[in-house]
Amino acid sequence: xxxxxxxxxxxxxxxxxxxxxxxxxxxxxxxxxxxxxxxxxxxxxxxxxxxxxxxxxxxxxxxxxxxxxxxxxxxxxxxxxxxxxxxxxxxxxxxxxxxxxxxxxxxxxxxxxxxxxxxxxxxxxxxxxxxxxxxxxxxxxxxxxxxxxxxxxxxxxxxxxxxxxxxxxxxxxxxxxxxxxxxxxxxxxxxxxxxxxxxxxxxxxxxxxxxxxxxxxxxxxxxxxxxxxxxxxxxxxxxxxxxxxxxxxxxxxxxxxxxxxxxxxxxxxxxxxxxxxxxxxxxxxxxxxxxxxxxxxxxxxxxxxxxxxxxxxxxxxxxxxxxxxxxxxxxxxxxxxxxxxxxxxxxxxxxxxxxxxxxxxxxxxxxxxxxxxxxxxxxxxxxxxx
Numbered sequence: 001x002x003x004x005x006x007x008x009x010x011x012x013x014x015x016x017x018x019x020x021x022x023x024x025x026x027x028x029x030x031x032x033x034x035x036x037x038x039x040x041x042x043x044x045x046x047x048x049x050x051x052x053x054x055x056x057x058x059x060x061x062x063x064x065x066x067x068x069x070x071x072x073x074x075x076x077x078x079x080x081x082x083x084x085x086x087x088x089x090x091x092x093x094x095x096x097x098x099x100x101x102x103x104x105x106x107x108x109x110x111x112x113x114x115x116x117x118x119x120x121x122x123x124x125x126x127x128x129x130x131x132x133x134x135x136x137x138x139x140x141x142x143x144x145x146x147x148x149x150x151x152x153x154x155x156x157x158x159x160x161x162x163x164x165x166x167x168x169x170x171x172x173x174x175x176x177x178x179x180x181x182x183x184x185x186x187x188x189x190x191x192x193x194x195x196x197x198x199x200x201x202x203x204x205x206x207x208x209x210x211x212x213x214x215x216x217x218x219x220x221x222x223x224x225x226x227x228x229x230x231x232x233x234x235x236x237x238x239x240x241x242x243x244x245x246x247x248x249x250x251x252x253x254x255x256x257x258x259x260x261x262x263x264x265x266x267x268x269x270x271x272x273x274x275x276x277x278x279x280x281x282x283x284x285x286x287x288x289x290x291x292x293x294x295x296x297x298x299x300x301x302x303x304x305x306x307x308x309x310x311x312x313x314x315x316x317x318x319x320x321x322x323x324x325x326x327x328x329x330x331x332x333x334x335x336x337x338x339x340x341x342x343x344x345x346x347x348x349x350x351x352x353x354x355x356x357x358x359x360x361x362x363x364x365x366x367x368x369x370x371x372x373x374x375x376x377x378x379x380x381x382x383x384x385x386x
Contacts, residue, residue, distance in 0.1 A: 036065035121153035282353035289345025297337030303331035
């Protein structure tokens with residue numbers, strides 16, 4: 001009997017201590033988040049000061065710490081006071097959905113109905129080629145709007161229109177709906193059989209990847225890029241690195257994997273040209289020559305005009321000032337000098353461009369290698385072109 005009593009004590013005594021501890025933990029879990037209180041108090045201050053937009057944002061921050069349904073009403077009310085009618089309606093509706101049994105439900109529904117009358121909707125027309133594509137607004141989670149051609153109303157603002165059609169590539173397009181102006185969107189969908197894929201593996205982060213002059217994002221590019229088959233110009237740009245350029249003839253259904261390691265500018269300078277084969281030197285020299293040629297023509301016209309005036313004075317027997325003669329000689333010399341320099345610069349630019357063949361690939365860095373001699377010794381040499 002004594003042993004039985006001791007065993008009961010061993011079980012119940014620890015439980016007696018654990019119950020208060022569990023209760024304390026429960027009370028702690030019910031404690032109000034200090035970050036919530038901070039955001040709520042800030043919202044109240046902003047509201048009293050008449051800064052309703054700031055108050056709405058602070059209430060949204062508080063909602064992130066404590067998802068109380070009443071906060072949704074506060075947010076909607078602040079947006080209404082700030083004149084953001086569309087956003088106010090959104091949060092009022094969220095309040096009704098979150099608290100269907102609220103005594104304020106009927107009042108808030110009346111607010112929503114009244115506010116919607118203030119919203120000026122604009123007509124939006126979406127067509128696709130080929131027709132029949134399913135149209136989504138912003139993202140697919142909201143459900144389809146219907147099949148193109150499609151007409152619907154939107155409040156002014158920015159949206160993303162998504163079109164999907166079996167056997168074709170999905171198409172996304174950002175559109176802006178302006179007040180007082182109907183929006184017409186026409187999307188052309190590519191057949192999947194006419195599309196190829198490029199997978200970019202760029203070893204430098206935050207390099208801008210461009211296709212046909214269009215920025216498609218910064219490295220790393222997570223998803224393969226699907227493009228219409230044909231010739232495309234690819235560029236990868238990052239400050240401090242030589243621009244990488246390549247022309248790619250993409251075949252239908254092909255999958256191209258490009259692994260790109262950019263070369264730093266100081267390394268690229270050792271090779272005499274960048275890895276994209278471009279060199280601005282010949283163009284700058286040739287352009288300078290053309291500019292000097294244009295200037296020489298200008299001086300020649302002025303000299304010719306002055307010569308005509310002096311010739312007319314001589315015919316009439318009038319005296320010709322010596323400074324006019326000096327000016328004419330200076331203009332003629334300047335014209336000849338500029339013409340000569342222009343010709344030399346243009347010819348030099350052409351020769352430079354021909355000699356500096358962009359089709360010849362050059363090593364972008366020095367490559368060390370060990371060369372064994374006949375005596376069994378070794379020497380370090382450097383390979384690569386300068």
